[in-house]
Amino acid sequence: MQIHFFGAAGEVTGSNSMVETGDKKIIVDCGMFQGSDFNEGKNHDPLPYMAEGVSAVLVTHAHLDHVGRLPILAKNGFTGSFYANPATIELAELVMRDALTVMRHDNTKFGMPVLYEEQDVEQVMQQFKPVEYHEWVDLFGDKKVMVYFRDAGHIFGSAFIELVAEGKHVVFSGDIGNVNVPILRPTESLPPGIDLLVCESTYGDRLHESDQERREIIENEVVEAVGRGGVMMIPSFSLERTQELLYEFNDLIDRTHRIKRVPIFLDSPLAIKATHVYRKYVKYYNLEALSLLKGGDDMFNFAGLEETLTVEDSKRINETHNPKIIIAGAGMMNGGRILHHAMRYLSDPKSTLLIIGYQAHGSLGRQILEGHSPVQVMRERVEVKCKVKAVGAFSAHGDQYKMLSWIGSSDIPPKSIYLNHGEPEAVRVFAEKIKQNFNIDAKPAERNLTIEI
């Protein structure tokens, strides 16, 4: 069996791997690369394999850097099935359509090419096959390639996937979630004695604050920003981070009354629609969320929240007096409505930019986080004078400690590990820790590397 690494290799976006067994080629994730531009150049390179030669596609979860190029597979002649959790399928549709809207906007405004069209997304949707957690799927009906999805606790519907073929067990981690995450169930244990683990390493070199600290930071920052009479901008990934934020605000405003009511705008059509999917799949909630639901608490709603679905609604946010809080995409500020707010408020010393998610190299969020000023926002120079604060604990990814405990979560550790989905330094540090903890030589999953197991 051969494994090829084509994306998220030495970087955090563009997830795309392939398993080759017999005459079958199985793709695991096909996501967009995301750097300085929402739709950066690498996305337009031809796929490093023939789409019509692909036998099946496995999808770990619905983040854009894992599903964003699925329509290219369909467009280029892949006629097999895309396998994913039912919630992932619904969220992936929203994410792909949202990406298309952003690409069309960028096309009209800046002439940037669009990767795919509406009919390609529709084609993907027709080829999706739902897979529940904990059921073996016989991919080709001959028992030669079996796959099994377990809850990765990363975003709603997220899975790490075990693939068994030629007597070998391989696990693709997809992205592994943080600890004590609202709504989601904890990451399941790794199966014992697998031959190969392809493991993400986003935060392989970092430790997050605890979930208790996370709540305190949000509370303190909101109280301070509101006190200054400024605007708090929270660039937010529409899946998971936003729902977690709503959950925390619901707790801080409606349940414990630790924050006074203040206008909070959810200015992201994708996040608004994704929240509907969260409401629908109650069966994936953790115990705390289930008990809130039973008690009649709407965990995604609270006093002062306003959802601004249309562009007109979004523009009206400007008319609301400060202080106010705006949650808007894109999470790395490389597109989306957050840019309109950034243009207006980054230069305001009373305002706050609260960064709660991973910021890829080159993205506007990363530049601001690294202290750059002025920055380019929608091709205009803007001085950064607002307060900038980052909270790691809101990350949807586990930190180094969580990732190590996940690798050690089975009685028999993996026989070999390749690290993808991480910047080179994170991969290097994480590999050292894996060596210290498990005496395994974890290797980087370099781009275009092929390994044999």
Ligand SMILES: [Zn+2]
């Ligand atoms: Zn992810």
